[in-house]
Amino acid sequence: MKLTPDYYLQDDVLLIARDLIGKVLCTKIKGVLTSGIITETEAYNGFPDRASHAFNGKRTPRNEQMYGPGGTAYVYFCYGIHSLFNVVTNVRDVPHAVLIRGIKPMEGIEVMLYRRGKLKEEKTLSTGPGSVSKALGIQVSHNGTDLQGNRIWIDDRGIKISQKLIQITPRIGVDYAGEAALYPYRFIVNNSLI
DNA sequence: CGTACGATCTGCT
DNA sequence: GCAGATCGTACGA
Numbered sequence: 001m002k003l004t005p006d007y008y009l010q011d012d013v014l015l016i017a018r019d020l021i022g023k024v025l026c027t028k029i030k031g032v033l034t035s036g037i038i039t040e041t042e043a044y045n046g047f048p049d050r051a052s053h054a055f056n057g058k059r060t061p062r063n064e065q066m067y068g069p070g071g072t073a074y075v076y077f078c079y080g081i082h083s084l085f086n087v088v089t090n091v092r093d094v095p096h097a098v099l100i101r102g103i104k105p106m107e108g109i110e111v112m113l114y115r116r117g118k119l120k121e122e123k124t125l126s127t128g129p130g131s132v133s134k135a136l137g138i139q140v141s142h143n144g145t146d147l148q149g150n151r152i153w154i155d156d157r158g159i160k161i162s163q164k165l166i167q168i169t170p171r172i173g174v175d176y177a178g179e180a181a182l183y184p185y186r187f188i189v190n191n192s193l194i
Numbered sequence: 195c196g197t198a199c200g201a202t203c204t205g206c207t
Numbered sequence: 208g209c210a211g212a213t214c215g216t217a218c219g220a
Contacts, residue, residue: 042201044201051201052201053201058217060216060217061216062215062216062217076201076215076216077214077215077216078200078201078202078215079199079200079201079202079203079212079213079214080200080202080212080213080214080215081202081203081212081213081214082201082202082203084201084202086201097201099201101201128202128203129201129202130202130203131202131203140215171201172201172202173200173201173202174201176199176200177201
């Protein structure tokens with residue numbers, strides 16, 4: 001079920017980002033299980049990718065986690081409000097990451113609605129990276145969490161997504177990245193099609 | 195030490 | 208469609 005270390009150590013972050021569509025992101029925070037099918041991801045391709053925090057070898061306390069081996073969580077604080085959850089991939093010192101931007105809620109929906117605060121529309125419960133983290137209870141303190149553990153992990157539950165249903169577009173919110181802002185590194189499948 | 199800004203979301207217009 | 212919220216991080220002085 002749980003994706004193995006080998007999976008996260010793969011070299012092609014674009015392949016992983018696309019393959020993660022249909023996998024199930026799970027958290028168990030304070031004993032409460034919540035999960036959802038991953039419906040939207042973005043790949044961040046390390047050194048050559050101007051949109052990546054690790055562009056050109058940039059390495060700071062904040063993005064240090066990206067430099068570790070694949071299979072851990074890279075969670076950082078953005079826009080003064082949001083915790084954004086990424087999956088670190090590839091081997092040590094190759095700072096690849098996949099940003100999880102959307103899930104289709106599965107387990108613990110009531111809890112997720114509560115975390116999001118008086119939200120009734122299940123549809124918009126977890127679209128957008130900030131909302132995903134909030135619904136699943138992921139915070140910056142979870143940075144570095146091992147995805148083989150029992151707090152945050154990703155399951156393969158055999159859900160098949162036709163490649164035809166996966167839309168590929170440029171990434172969101174990276175206009176500052178020049179040419180890299182146009183790269184087709186975003187993968188998304190409509191919630192209602194799963 | 196000061197400052198600018200960001201891998202965003204929401205609510206109001 | 209747009210502005211406001213809200214603050215850690217990075218970087219230059």
